[in-house]
Amino acid sequence: MHRYVIRRTLQAIPTLFGITLIVYFLMLLAPGDPVALLAFDPTIRHDERERLAKQLGVDDPFFMQYLRWLIGDDWMMVDTNLDGEVDAWGDNYGILRGDFGTSFKFRGSNPLNLIAERLGATIELNVLVLIFGLTNGLLIGVLAAVYRGRVFDRFTRVFAVLGVSIPVFFLGLLAIIYFGIELPRFLESLGIGSGRPILPMGGRCPPVRGGCPPIYERFHYLILPVLVSALGVIAGWSRFMRASMLDTINSDYMRTARAKGLSSRSVWFRHGFRNAILPLTVFLGPAFVSLIGGSVIIERIFTWPGLGLLLFDALLSRDHPVIMASVVIGSVLTIVGYLISDILYALLDPRVRY
Amino acid sequence: MIAERQDMKRKRVTTKVAGLDHPAAEEFKPSLNMWQRALRQIQRDRATKGAILVIFALAAICFSAPLASDIFQVDPVTQDLRNNYAPMFSPGHPFGTDELGRDHLSRLLYGGQVSLSIAFAAAFLALGIGIAVGAFAGFYGGPLDDFIMWFVTTWNSIPGLFLLILITSLFSATPLTLVFILGITGWTGTTRLVRAETYSIKEREYVIAARAVGASNLRIMFLHIVPNVLSLIIVDLSLTLGALILTESALSYLGFGVRAPTPTWGNMLNGGLDYARRAQHLVFIPGILITLTVFCFFLLGDGLRDAFDPKIAE
Numbered sequence: 001m002h003r004y005v006i007r008r009t010l011q012a013i014p015t016l017f018g019i020t021l022i023v024y025f026l027m028l029l030a031p032g033d034p035v036a037l038l039a040f041d042p043t044i045r046h047d048e049r050e051r052l053a054k055q056l057g058v059d060d061p062f063f064m065q066y067l068r069w070l071i072g073d074d075w076m077m078v079d080t081n082l083d084g085e086v087d088a089w090g091d092n093y094g095i096l097r098g099d100f101g102t103s104f105k106f107r108g109s110n111p112l113n114l115i116a117e118r119l120g121a122t123i124e125l126n127v128l129v130l131i132f133g134l135t136n137g138l139l140i141g142v143l144a145a146v147y148r149g150r151v152f153d154r155f156t157r158v159f160a161v162l163g164v165s166i167p168v169f170f171l172g173l174l175a176i177i178y179f180g181i182e183l184p185r186f187l188e189s190l191g192i193g194s195g196r197p198i199l200p201m202g203g204r205c206p207p208v209r210g211g212c213p214p215i216y217e218r219f220h221y222l223i224l225p226v227l228v229s230a231l232g233v234i235a236g237w238s239r240f241m242r243a244s245m246l247d248t249i250n251s252d253y254m255r256t257a258r259a260k261g262l263s264s265r266s267v268w269f270r271h272g273f274r275n276a277i278l279p280l281t282v283f284l285g286p287a288f289v290s291l292i293g294g295s296v297i298i299e300r301i302f303t304w305p306g307l308g309l310l311l312f313d314a315l316l317s318r319d320h321p322v323i324m325a326s327v328v329i330g331s332v333l334t335i336v337g338y339l340i341s342d343i344l345y346a347l348l349d350p351r352v353r354y
Numbered sequence: 355m356i357a358e359r360q361d362m363k364r365k366r367v368t369t370k371v372a373g374l375d376h377p378a379a380e381e382f383k384p385s386l387n388m389w390q391r392a393l394r395q396i397q398r399d400r401a402t403k404g405a406i407l408v409i410f411a412l413a414a415i416c417f418s419a420p421l422a423s424d425i426f427q428v429d430p431v432t433q434d435l436r437n438n439y440a441p442m443f444s445p446g447h448p449f450g451t452d453e454l455g456r457d458h459l460s461r462l463l464y465g466g467q468v469s470l471s472i473a474f475a476a477a478f479l480a481l482g483i484g485i486a487v488g489a490f491a492g493f494y495g496g497p498l499d500d501f502i503m504w505f506v507t508t509w510n511s512i513p514g515l516f517l518l519i520l521i522t523s524l525f526s527a528t529p530l531t532l533v534f535i536l537g538i539t540g541w542t543g544t545t546r547l548v549r550a551e552t553y554s555i556k557e558r559e560y561v562i563a564a565r566a567v568g569a570s571n572l573r574i575m576f577l578h579i580v581p582n583v584l585s586l587i588i589v590d591l592s593l594t595l596g597a598l599i600l601t602e603s604a605l606s607y608l609g610f611g612v613r614a615p616t617p618t619w620g621n622m623l624n625g626g627l628d629y630a631r632r633a634q635h636l637v638f639i640p641g642i643l644i645t646l647t648v649f650c651f652f653l654l655g656d657g658l659r660d661a662f663d664p665k666i667a668e
Binding site: 014015018019022023026029030161162164165166167168169170173174176177180181289290292293294295296297300308311312315323326327330331333334335338 | 504505507508509511512513514515516517519520521523524596600603604607608610620623627630631634637641644645648649652653656
């Protein structure tokens with residue numbers, strides 16, 4: 001087991017390496033002069049500009065630039081006064097040691113610190129979505145398998161396809177229209193409430209100094225984002241669970257359980273459910289991963305201050321260090337998600353030995 | 355053409371059997387091939403037939419946009435700021451107008467054209483790349499396969515939408531560039547599928563037979579192996595189309611898709627929150643159209659999977 005975990009973790013290294021290569025290459029394709037971006041000064045003289053370009057190393061070959069970005073240049077002497085001779089140690093630590101440079105927009109701040117502030121919000125939201133989505137999706141899936149071919153099964157089938165077809169941003173807009181505008185308006189006409197939205201329409205907590213209060217004090221802020229984001233999870237997992245459940249029905253241990261006269265609830269939930277849920281652990285990683293990807297949309301609709309919104313804002317303001325850091329950290333989260341779901345599967349299923 | 359050949363085959367078989375002068379010869383029916391069986395299965399499946407019908411109807415309506423423009427004397431770009439946020443069924447604008455007073459109906463139709471065209475073109479591009487790369491990886495194996503799989507794993511590890519908005523923010527998206535971007539980011543799933551199938555098919559007897567008569571590797575790959583994966587690819591195409599319409603609309607909603615004034619169903623929802631207060635049909639109609647189209651493609655994909663599944667008995 002330990003060896004499997006170690007080997008699986010080592011496999012992530014070439015992937016991580018490839019991600020940094022892709023991200024760096026894409027950013028090099030970005031239009032616009034990096035010198036102009038860093039030192040925005042239209043009056044800059046031509047020779048001054050060349051000097052800056054040399055200092056920043058933007059004229060160096062791709063591989064050198066990439067290497068400097070990846071592992072830094074503090075281990076080598078660099079030419080700081082541009083007299084053609086190296087004279088001082090570099091001061092860049094490289095992203096492998098957490099140095100993504102400094103944000104253009106928030107002068108002087110390390111992109112990793114910006115991400116650290118936001119990451120908690122994204123993880124909090126998506127873990128809740130997973131918990132809510134999985135419990136409901138699995139339950140619906142089991143019931144659909146138990147009552148297969150009946151009305152409930154057929155209804156949930158349509159619901160499942162619909163649930164993955166409806167764009168998240170459309171669902172979010174519908175939720176805002178209904179809970180933010182229509183329902184309060186209707187309640188007001190009945191003389192209840194003041195016509196103000198009954199649930200917060202965005203944000204993670206009321207705008208207060210010193211960060212957000214603990215989660216149980218701002219639960220109402222989570223309701224809409226979690227519901228909207230979880231619909232797709234519920235829809236997908238109810239189908240996975242139904243298929244997996246139907247696979248286990250014909251196995252010998254199910255027949256034995258039924259033959260020895262166990263109640264049907266015990267047969268379905270103790271014998272069927274537990275075994276049917278095992279193969280689904282491999283979908284856990286991809287589910288988390290697609291939620292991370294979708295966080296841009298859900299965080300944009302509900303102005304949830306997470307990683308996705310950070311990336312969105314950074315793209316709009318062309319804040320290159322923050323863009324690169326967000327994409328790399330998002331990918332690291334993805335890799336960790338796949339890793340955990342693979343290891344979990346190996347842990348839970350004693351038949352799997354790698 | 356194919357039908358003709360099928361017909362000739364059937365005739366040949368029947369005459370041969372009839373030559374035996376057997377009483378059962380008249381009732382002889384050649385067994386159905388995969389496509390005929392799939393077709394028969396679909397004919398029985400009402401949901402799939404409905405989905406096909408709706409997709410064709412939507413496409414036909416969208417591509418008759420010039421006709422609608424003629425009838426109602428409207429076009430998707432003319433602005434009329436004195437008449438913005440017109441409600442449904444207002445004179446001259448059967449579906450109202452948006453925040454700039456542009457006619458909503460013609461924007462919906464032209465937007466549908468753009469959205470559907472992007473999805474189809476990008477899906478074919480993605481599947482083309484995916485099939486070629488997957489066939490090469492599965493057929494040759496070894497270091498080439500290792501490299502391709504490393505790349506696919508890496509590509510998939512970058513959260514999909516992160517990668518897409520990064521790329522689309524670098525190149526300002528026109529419908530054409532968006533096709534390329536969606537195409538070159540969306541091929542990895544097909545590659546995995548085709549690679550896995552190629553791995554198992556390349557050991558079959560008919561592939562060995564083809565090699566024995568001297569067929570080249572390329573010929574074996576694309577004339578003997580890929581056609582046998584075609585049923586999986588068709589299912590994949592339908593699901594990819596649905597997924598691409600969703601992706602395109604999400605990108606456009608975020609403002610990283612096709613830029614104004616070109617309408618797509620996604621970027622028509624761009625001003626969503628303002629619409630929510632002033633003219634909710636501007637949210638509902640494009641949203642429902644996206645959902646309906648994607649729903650039909652997913653339903654079609656499900657139906658095709660069943661139709662091609664040899665385990666599902668007649």
